[in-house]
Amino acid sequence: MNDFERAIGRDFGVIAELVHLHAGQSPDRPALADAQRSLSYGALDALMDRIAASLQRDSLQAGDAIAICAASSVNYAAIFLGALRAGIAVAPLAPGSTPASLARMIEDAGARLLFVDAAAAETIGTAAAPSVPRIAIDGSTAGGDFEAWLAPAGSAPAPVRPEPSWPFNIIYSSGTTGEPKGIVQGHGMRWAHVRRGAKYEYGPETVTLLSTPLYSNTTLVVFFPTIAFGGCVVLSPKFDAAGYLKLAERLRVTHTMLVPVQYQRLMARPDFDAHDLSSFRFKFSTSAPFNAALKADVLARWPGGLIEFYGMTEGGGTCILEAHLHPDKLHTVGQPAEGSDIRLVDESGREVPVGEAGEVVGHSAGMMVGYHRQPEKTREVEWFDASGKRFIRTGDVGRFDADGFLTLFDRKKDMIISGGFNIYPSDLETVLRGHPAVADVAVVGVPSEQWGETPVAFVVRREGDATDDNTLLQWTNAQLGKTQRLARLNFVDELPRSAIGKVLKRELREREAR
Template sequence: MSAIDAAMAREFGVIADLIRLHAQEAPSRTALADAQRTLDYGALDALMDRVAASLQRDGLRAGDAIAICAASSTHYAALFLGALRAGIVVAPLAPGSTPASLARMIEDAQARILFLDAAAAEVIGAPAKDAIPRIALDASAAGQDFEAWLAPAGARPQAAEPQPAWPFNIIYSSGTTGEPKGIVQGHGMRWAHVQRGAKYGYGPDTVTLLSTPLYSNTTLVVFFPTLAYGGCVLLMPKFDAAGYLALAERHRVTHTMLVPVQYQRLMAHPAFDKHDLSSFRFKFSTSAPFGAALKADVLKRWPGGLVEFYGMTEGGGTCILEAHLHPHKLHTVGLPAEGSDIRLIDESGREVARGEAGEVVGHSAGMMVGYHRQPEKTREAEWFDPAGKRFIRTGDVGRFDEEGFLTLFDRKKDMIISGGFNIYPSDLEAVLRGHAAVAEAAVVGVPSEQWGETPVAFVVRRAGDPTSGEALLQWANAQLGKTQRLARLHLIDELPRSAIGKVLKRELRERDAR
């Protein structure tokens, strides 16, 4: 058994150590690439050492934190990995957040150094007198140059020995709206993601194309397994369908992670079927609802398996739909993953009977330690069964079918209670998408004096379609039950989305209130 196989077989291991082993076994194999540079495993391992040594030189110790706010790049990736080698906690931040949110996240993480690029610096603004040091990853004037900050070539850090419960990273939720919550994920949780990767064909010949950002857990659940198994990660800082297809064909990509709206744009691209995508083994998706019709189109026209992960950044259990193996279950998010205990509970916290709808809660080895410095928020996110077993609440409402597949309805907070009736926006959105004029639709609940809440729709029409909003409203209400009928329908050019494709329903509610 090789040293790499032996490390993979352990109950717990360290991702940074695996990269060291790959560097020793195949130093010239490509590990990371972006439009500016390529790093093989030997160079990546050496750069990780320099990063770790530099952080230690600057006084950081295991358990301290750094923040990174920048577009994806090889420098970003090597910095993240090098920090982990020193036991440093990484807080990757979304550059699209507001200046106030970014300031709160940096403070909450207790970051000792901020790594950023020019675009992020423009959002964050000039540093205050007592601000933490800034290091520019893109050779801009955003801070001290990254290359100049690094310890000399050949520098080696003091050894750190991360334990499963050590914090690995802090992922911030609601960074674009609302109060950010720092989700602390441990080294043990990330190791569980790596070990799950064995099922999906990762290996030294893997080429993974990632166009979602490195601050998102969506990206990281594929990024780390690719490198842990010795593959190559291609980083695309900004997604566009034509560029993605060209890269996928040129580099004979085998794996990718995309959010549903990216699949939608790729499948709709007029040149999609002209590209040779036969190298693909697995395509993954998570983070947002993935329509059954879109899954079916991907299965029909794009080679390789299609796998949807359902879970939360907070962890607590995962459902997996291997769509290529279960084409009759595309309306579901699949079966609970091995080692995941998924249950449904009612408003009182009692488990519901099989076949009944309830809030999804989950337990697994991959669970967050908690929300950073917010113990009360952590308690709100937890549910304990009668035996004292800890689960994480998802806030989603779902139902298991007779074969154990989970169908989701909506976020609990998005469910509309109108005149005492529960209305699931996804049901109404599905009806709207059934009209030939509708490309995308989102439904939100807004206050109503008569009903408490009432549903309002936002629709993006297909290009060139002249159908009026009033005609669509009348058509939809003719299809819907009396308690489901829409109060209003707004035509908009595009739905507001986060960087990983989630529809920002708060923005839609605010738009309706104007």
């Protein structure tokens, strides 16, 4: 057993130390790449040392935080990893947020330094967090020069040994509504994600292509296992379906993380089957509903296994669907992962019997410490069983089948109550997707004097189709029960989505209210 095998076999370890082990064993093996440059493990390890030493020189201590607001790049990834080596938490911020939100996130995180690129700096503006020093990671004038900030080559930081409870990162998420909340994830949580990587064949030969952003937990659940097992991460800051396929074929990519809308766009390309994707071992998806028909298409036409993760950035348990092993369960999000305790509770907080629907709550070793500086928000999402065991509420409504697979219906807040009946928008969306005119769809509830709420559909028409809205509305309502029928159907050019593909239903409800 070599040093790496001993390290990865421990109940708890430090990801930054694994990079050092890979650098010692295979210093020339590729670790990170973007369109401009690449780094070997030896070069990455040395750069992480310089970054950690620079942070310590600037008087940052273990438990302090930095913020990064930029497009994905080699420098971004190296700064993240280097901060971890010094025991410093990272707050990766979404550049697409509003200036006001970014200012609040920087302040809430208590960020001592802000690493930016030119585009993010323009969004943030000069008024936000004026006391926090900025460092430009892209060679621009958005802040101090990154190369000048770095400690001299060969510098080494004072050794730091993180504990499982120490903050690893602070992920800001408001879901699709509300004020951003800082989700504090510990080193222990990330280590739990890394250790399951062996099951998915991560290793020195891994080439992982990522075109989701590094500020998203979606990306990080694949990024860190790739690095921990000594593979190479290729960062593509923007997703382009044609470019993705060409790059995947040329680099002989083995692993990837994509959100469902990206799978949808890839599979819809007429030249998809012309690309050689035989190098793929595993493809992953999370963050948004992944409909069964699309999963089946991916399985039929794209080599390698397909894994869907269901869980929250807050942690509290994960369900995993190994779609290639369970083609009859594609309508589900799989079974609870090892070490995850997933239960369903009713409105009163009581557990429901198998076969009944309830809110999904979960417990695992990988749970957030809490929302940063928001104990009352933390308490709102906690549920405790009779023994006092802590669970995290997901806000999702689901039901377990007899085989222990979880089927999700909808976000609890998105459920429509019309005339006293519960309507799950996902049921209506499934019916609409069965019509050849429909390329994409979302259903929301809007106020109704007669029923309290009533369902309205927003549909993206398939290219070249000429079906009118009334025809599609009548067809849909003919397939639905009386209490489920749509009040209106609107054709739209596209659905509003977050950067990781979640449909922003709040925006659709606001649009309908105008």
